[in-house]
Structures are given as structure tokens and as C-alpha cells.
Amino acid sequence: MSNDSTSRIAAGLRDWMAGAAPGARLPSTRSLVAEYQASPVTVQKALRTLTAQGLIESRPGVGTFVRAVRAARPADYGWQTAALGTPRAPLRPVSTAMRSAPNDVIAFHSGYPDRELLPERLVRAALARTSRSEAALSRPPAAGLPELQSWFAQELLAATPAGVTPPTPSDVVVLPGSQSGLSSVFRALVGSGQPLLVESPTYWGALLAAAQAGVRVVPVPSGPGGPDPEELDRAFEETGARLFYAQPNYANPTGAQWSPRVGDAVLDVVRHHGAFLVEDDWAHDFGISTDAMPVAARDDSGHVVYLRSLTKSVSPGIRVAAVTARGPARDRILADRRAESMYVSGVLQAAALDVVTQPAWQTHLRGLRHQLQSRRDLLVGSLRDLAPRAHVEHVPAGGLNLWARLPDGTDVDRLVRDCEAAGVIIAAGSDWFPAEPAGPFIRLNYAGPNPAAFREGARIIGRVLDAS
Amino acid sequence: MSNDSTSRIAAGLRDWMAGAAPGARLPSTRSLVAEYQASPVTVQKALRTLTAQGLIESRPGVGTFVRAVRAARPADYGWQTAALGTPRAPLRPVSTAMRSAPNDVIAFHSGYPDRELLPERLVRAALARTSRSEAALSRPPAAGLPELQSWFAQELLAATPAGVTPPTPSDVVVLPGSQSGLSSVFRALVGSGQPLLVESPTYWGALLAAAQAGVRVVPVPSGPGGPDPEELDRAFEETGARLFYAQPNYANPTGAQWSPRVGDAVLDVVRHHGAFLVEDDWAHDFGISTDAMPVAARDDSGHVVYLRSLTKSVSPGIRVAAVTARGPARDRILADRRAESMYVSGVLQAAALDVVTQPAWQTHLRGLRHQLQSRRDLLVGSLRDLAPRAHVEHVPAGGLNLWARLPDGTDVDRLVRDCEAAGVIIAAGSDWFPAEPAGPFIRLNYAGPNPAAFREGARIIGRVLDAS
Numbered sequence: 021m022s023n024d025s026t027s028r029i030a031a032g033l034r035d036w037m038a039g040a041a042p043g044a045r046l047p048s049t050r051s052l053v054a055e056y057q058a059s060p061v062t063v064q065k066a067l068r069t070l071t072a073q074g075l076i077e078s079r080p081g082v083g084t085f086v087r088a089v090r091a092a093r094p095a096d097y098g099w100q101t102a103a104l105g106t107p108r109a110p111l112r113p114v115s116t117a118m119r120s121a122p123n124d125v126i127a128f129h130s131g132y133p134d135r136e137l138l139p140e141r142l143v144r145a146a147l148a149r150t151s152r153s154e155a156a157l158s159r160p161p162a163a164g165l166p167e168l169q170s171w172f173a174q175e176l177l178a179a180t181p182a183g184v185t186p187p188t189p190s191d192v193v194v195l196p197g198s199q200s201g202l203s204s205v206f207r208a209l210v211g212s213g214q215p216l217l218v219e220s221p222t223y224w225g226a227l228l229a230a231a232q233a234g235v236r237v238v239p240v241p242s243g244p245g246g247p248d249p250e251e252l253d254r255a256f257e258e259t260g261a262r263l264f265y266a267q268p269n270y271a272n273p274t275g276a277q278w279s280p281r282v283g284d285a286v287l288d289v290v291r292h293h294g295a296f297l298v299e300d301d302w303a304h305d306f307g308i309s310t311d312a313m314p315v316a317a318r319d320d321s322g323h324v325v326y327l328r329s330l331t332k333s334v335s336p337g338i339r340v341a342a343v344t345a346r347g348p349a350r351d352r353i354l355a356d357r358r359a360e361s362m363y364v365s366g367v368l369q370a371a372a373l374d375v376v377t378q379p380a381w382q383t384h385l386r387g388l389r390h391q392l393q394s395r396r397d398l399l400v401g402s403l404r405d406l407a408p409r410a411h412v413e414h415v416p417a418g419g420l421n422l423w424a425r426l427p428d429g430t431d432v433d434r435l436v437r438d439c440e441a442a443g444v445i446i447a448a449g450s451d452w453f454p455a456e457p458a459g460p461f462i463r464l465n466y467a468g469p470n471p472a473a474f475r476e477g478a479r480i481i482g483r484v485l486d487a488s
Numbered sequence: 489m490s491n492d493s494t495s496r497i498a499a500g501l502r503d504w505m506a507g508a509a510p511g512a513r514l515p516s517t518r519s520l521v522a523e524y525q526a527s528p529v530t531v532q533k534a535l536r537t538l539t540a541q542g543l544i545e546s547r548p549g550v551g552t553f554v555r556a557v558r559a560a561r562p563a564d565y566g567w568q569t570a571a572l573g574t575p576r577a578p579l580r581p582v583s584t585a586m587r588s589a590p591n592d593v594i595a596f597h598s599g600y601p602d603r604e605l606l607p608e609r610l611v612r613a614a615l616a617r618t619s620r621s622e623a624a625l626s627r628p629p630a631a632g633l634p635e636l637q638s639w640f641a642q643e644l645l646a647a648t649p650a651g652v653t654p655p656t657p658s659d660v661v662v663l664p665g666s667q668s669g670l671s672s673v674f675r676a677l678v679g680s681g682q683p684l685l686v687e688s689p690t691y692w693g694a695l696l697a698a699a700q701a702g703v704r705v706v707p708v709p710s711g712p713g714g715p716d717p718e719e720l721d722r723a724f725e726e727t728g729a730r731l732f733y734a735q736p737n738y739a740n741p742t743g744a745q746w747s748p749r750v751g752d753a754v755l756d757v758v759r760h761h762g763a764f765l766v767e768d769d770w771a772h773d774f775g776i777s778t779d780a781m782p783v784a785a786r787d788d789s790g791h792v793v794y795l796r797s798l799t800k801s802v803s804p805g806i807r808v809a810a811v812t813a814r815g816p817a818r819d820r821i822l823a824d825r826r827a828e829s830m831y832v833s834g835v836l837q838a839a840a841l842d843v844v845t846q847p848a849w850q851t852h853l854r855g856l857r858h859q860l861q862s863r864r865d866l867l868v869g870s871l872r873d874l875a876p877r878a879h880v881e882h883v884p885a886g887g888l889n890l891w892a893r894l895p896d897g898t899d900v901d902r903l904v905r906d907c908e909a910a911g912v913i914i915a916a917g918s919d920w921f922p923a924e925p926a927g928p929f930i931r932l933n934y935a936g937p938n939p940a941a942f943r944e945g946a947r948i949i950g951r952v953l954d955a956s
Binding site for chain 1: 511533539540545565568569572588603612616627629630650665675693730789828836
């Protein structure tokens, strides 16, 4: 329509501005209308384009001006550091797992599954339906959309054995992502300066949330079978901690899955100490050769606080998770969420519910299982063939990651840099350790882009390892 | 399609279950397929329906069972209170402003504008476009979508006078609502146990976030023209506070707007004390007889931390806001946001940006101004005529609320209860005071549903006031 006139006016004004001083006033809309024989709407459009390009600025009621390249005074915010002082607990640096990478590298570092593993059609359809729904314009209750609370409760109910009272929908608090749940749980149930037991290694995001909450992190070693209940018992005893954070299913980074026996033993220890198990079921939808079996389903005495996220399996654009807890613990978590964010966008909640209640969601999950399996097996095999010194001690039964031990004495940071220089991004294991790393480890995500490049990636890692 | 068969099977199974014991096992899918001459897909559909109704439950690999009405053991979570102890700082109760109300009452209490004041068409179109966009399936940077950061920076630039260096897009951190910004600012820039100056009365959500952060709130009286700079100076002096939280434009609840002179005087005081002004520009889009004039636009020395929300003017479903800050303050806020939630859903960011960059958004805002004006004038006039003892000291030049002083000695809580019994919901002023209320006040929102009922609502308030 008027696109051509808009460009013509914008181009003319750019020419004019080339000869104008910064701060000069543009001709009035009226005179531009006359000069360019265009409608006021078209002139306004051209002005908006130039504004968006940062070339001009309008002062309402005064006029439009060539944007002065302001003498960018050297900014000195030194007074701020005096006002703020040293941070009480400096936050950990952001993990490699959050880095974006260019398309031409082989990326094993990400914390997220690649686009091709997401239910794209379901997500787009759900958002389109949501745009026409009540959720687009309304505010849901602080604890979440009742239908979504029910869905989360129902999922846990399906895994609950007879004789155990399942959680109710009102035990569920919907979250804008599970990271927010970790922050709230550590703030509301542990509190600044208090001890928090965590598996070691464990999810770096939990360590970040713990640092933010100012809690004192106490590592409990955890291997391919989970933590040793006796060591856990000792750690509770020695520290007086009231909370143990763990990932019983396909732990990040090790891929460990607890057996029911270990789960029950951990539950016994937790109960014995009048404490909580915070179960982060981050990979519930990423089972390969087994299914995720929430420990929470075997507890009805309020000792398990259960986090379940949909962000990674549905879409990072639809950021929704839930925490299920009972009694005063649930009340304190909800109170913290209210103070933190009042409520979670109903658009995201409605879209997430739409996706996971479609029959095609189950079909998607079945396909995903096969894709993860072949990706995992491809990477395990490639490493075995081409980078045998990166030793995968435990082939995980689910999740997104391999955890590889390198030869003793390997300089992991240097290895990571050398690999990156050769076009392969990997994550140093140190991000997942609350204290010193237990050895030289790297984490490799097999759910990243372009599995066709996995062998080449393994070849490069092997070459760099041999050279180091 | 198979809907009829599905219902037929579901009905048949319900009949069967009526005679079955809780916990009884349902016939296998195979035998149901044979019995009902239906496909396995149809049988599964019927079972899903019954599951969703809570009538049956399936145990993967075991079978499907009539859901036992479990002997709901009386839950005793007493051990939790022992484990958790008394909350350090009990959180304030949730304000009346967050209550949902049935349709048949006259609602003056809400903190949100009514649906008819929202740009419904724009919101739905933006979400539909977003469902087809890259944002539906990707993860934006922690600080926000660059285009949205630019939009927020651009808006502030447009209000920046010559000689002041405007903020850059990278000074902007996108938030999932401004409540999250308050939490982060109080945590990152004040810290537990430290003093925070606030206007009194002020926004209850800020008081809630302050309680969550464990900061010590110090009230500074603020009237229709804002705070007295000398009193503010004294409060900084006496407490050693480094941060003053305020709403210079159409303050909630009083509707006060600071003159440029007051803004400059407050800035001077803040600078003198090496402190921050946290400017909560919550009602930026709700100017009636004036425009919002951000104090932040007149500062380039990093002393103003500027909060701007789109939730209330775009849609409560599209929960997006931003905080603009410079230097180490910005870095600490961003670090806190990362630890708290990693990133904000790109779906919400893209949809918000889509709405506010449509030409129709400006048209909407112009219409909104007129609607707010007539609603405000209607309620002011109705109170004057029918509830003259509810005295509106200051007719606000923008915002959503009237702040009415009642006769000395009025029992406000009782008045609120009596009004509710008569079908009118109002909010007691005490929610907006950090300490004791300065007098008997109520807050009345003129942006709620059904303005045709405003006179009737005022009549009821007047009647209840006369009777009290």
C-alpha cells in the first residue's frame, strides 16, 4: 500500500539529515505532507521507522529532532559500589549449559533439547488456541489454573501405590519454571545461613538458587546408584540440616537413577531426621530404557517436595513447572511465590495444559524415547571408538546427558578451550560440583543439534585429549 | 468419529464399576476391545475419560483399577513446623486487591482494570502471531529479547531531556511482571535486615516484596504532591538507608503525581545520600489529564532504578515488565533474576512487543484515557452526591484509584464487611500502610467492571457510612 511512499520519505529525510546538525529540528509533519505529497499517516510511518532506527527522536508537543550523538560522558558508577557494598554471597557464574552457540559448531554443552525433539506442531496449535481463550485476558489464581493443578496431581496419582494417600490438586503450586521453585523452596524451607544437603555432583541451577538464598550447601557424594543412605544419615546428623536436594531420576549430570530400594532408604533417613527430600524430577519425560519413578509417589507424610517441569519437554517458550508439597511446607512455598510474582501467566499455563492433554503428546513422547535412545547410543559408541580416554562410566537409562571421566591430571578448562577452538563445545564438569570437582569430568548433551556430527565431535574430543 | 463408541464404553464401565469394589481391577484392554467390538484406541480413550474423572487409575505395567476412596488418614504435618520453625519475617496477608469477585457484586476493590479496558483484539492477534513465530520454541537471553529491551529503552529516551545521557537497551532487564522486579531489587540492592525507605501509604505489593526480602521498611509520609524532600532527607540521615521506593506518577493508592520540581528535589536528596530511587511507574499508560513523566528520564548518574510494567495495560495474561538500571546495580539485579528464573518466556515477550508496536496500540491508549476520565469523574461525582462522608481529597490526574478519607473514628474493617454484605466490595486503606494507617481510608478502583453500577455502589457506601 503506502510502503513505497514510506520508504521514499524515510530515504529523503535520511539525505536531509546527512547535512543537518545533531539536535536539528525536522520539518513539521504538515510541511512533509506537502513536500512529499503523502498522507499524514504515511509521513508518521516514515518518522516511526527513523525513530526505531535511532536516527531521530520526538519530544511530544515540541517536535522531532535529529538525534544528537550525545557526548557519552564516561559513566562512573563508583558511588554504587560504595552504596551496595560487597555482595554477601557472590553468585556463581552462569554455566556453559546456558550458552547459545553459532550454527557451525558441534554443540554438546546445552542444557536444553534441540528444536527437532520438541512437539512443535502441538506447541503452535496450543498457543493458537490459547490466543482465542479466556486465558489470554485473565488472571489465574496464585497457586495456578485449577485444571493444570489437577493434571500435575493426576500424574503423581498414577504412580502412587495402593495404601499411600495421593496428593490433591490443592497441594500443587504452578511455577514459571522449576528454577523459580528451587529459589522459593530454598528461601521458604531452608533460609539464609542454614545448611542444605545436595548430591555431589548436582544440577548447577540448584547450586545457583542455593547461593541466591544464602543457604550453606553441604555436598553428599552420589554415584550411578544415587547417594549412600548411611552417608546421607551422617550428613544430616553432623549438620542438623532439614533438607536434601536430589534428582532421583536421570540425575543431571550423572544420569543416575535410584532403585526403589535406594529411594525407600533415603525416605527412611529423611523421615528419621524430620527432614524434607526436595525431589527435582527434571527429566520425567526423558526416560529411555526405564520410566521415571518419582520417590514422591511413595510418601504421604509430607516429607517429599516434588518439582516437575514441562519447560524442557514441551518448549522453552512455554515455561511452566509445578511444585507439589503438603501441609505448612506447601503454604510457605505458596506465600513465597505470591510475594515473588503474584501469579503465573495464564497464557503459559493454558498452553502447557493444552499440549500435555492432547493424545498426540503421548505419541510424541514415544517417538522422543526412540530418538533419545539412538542419539545416546550414537554418542556412547562414538566416544568408545574415537575418544576412548573420555570414559562414560554409566550409560544412563534416561535424561539428556553423558558424564565422562577424563584421565587423571587432565586440565579440563584447557581441554574445553581447545575443543572450542576446534569447533566443539563441551561443558567442564566443575559447574556441577558444589565444592572442588571429584575428578576431571565433562558433560556431553546428546540431545543437541545435528546428531550427524556426533562422530566428528567425538573424533575431535579424542584428538584434543590425545594431544593434551 | 469414535466419540459415540467412547461414551458407550465409558457408560458401560461406569455401570460395571457401580457393582465393583474399590481397588478392583478392570478387565484388560484386549477383553474390552472384544466385549465392545471397538478399536484399542477407542477403549483407551474411554479409559482416559474415566481417569480424568477420577474414577479409575492405571498403574503402568500392572493394570487399571477402580479408584479406591482411600481412607484419607487425618494428615498431621506437625513435624514440619518443628523442622521449619517460626518464619523469620511472617509475610503480610494478601491484599483485598487480589480477590476475585462474583459477577453480581459491585467491585471497587480490584488492582486490575476491567476486561473492557484491555486491547483484546490486539492481544489475541499478537498471541496468534507469536504461535507461528520463533519465540514459541526458543529461549531468549536472560536480560530479555533485544527488540523488547530496545523498546523499553526507546520509551524512556523519548522523555529524556537534552543533555541527559539516555539509557541503552542493555540497561534494560525484562521481567515476568514488576512484582518480580521489586523482589529482585530489594534482595539485590538492599538485603536482609537493611533499611528501605518507602512512601506512606504505598503499594501493598511492594510491602509484601520487602517483607519477603527481610528488609526493614521505614515509612516516609507522602501526600497529594509526593513526599516532603526535607523529611526524606531526614529519613536517609537517621536510618542510613540507601534506597527509597516510590511511585512518582499516579501513586497507588493516593493518585499523587510529583511535579518536576519535587522530582528534582527528591533526586537531589537521593544523590546527596549516595542512594537509589526505585521509581515504580506502574500507571505509565493510565494518564488522564496529564502524562506520566518518569523521574528516571532526568537521571543519568545511575541513581534511579526504573520499573515499567505492561501487565495492567496490555493484559494480565501477558505478564511482562522491565527494570532499567545502570552500572553495578543493573548487574546485581540481572544476577538475581538469573538465579531466580534463568529467563522470561519469549512467548510473553514477543506478544507484548507485538501489542505495543502496533499503531492501534496508540489509538487504544487514547480511547483508554477518555474511558478512565469518564469512569473517574462518574465515581467522584457519585461519591460527592451519595456518599459525601467518603471524602476524596485529591482527584487524581491518572491511575485507576480514588483514595477516600472517612470520618475520624470509622471502623474501616467493619465498614468493608457491611459493604460486602450489601453487595459492594471495597478495599480497606490499611493494606497500603507499612505501619499503622494514618487515618480511616478506603481505596476505590474506578477501572473495575460495570460503571453503570457506580452510582448504586456509591449509594450503598453512603448508606453504610451513615449507619456506622
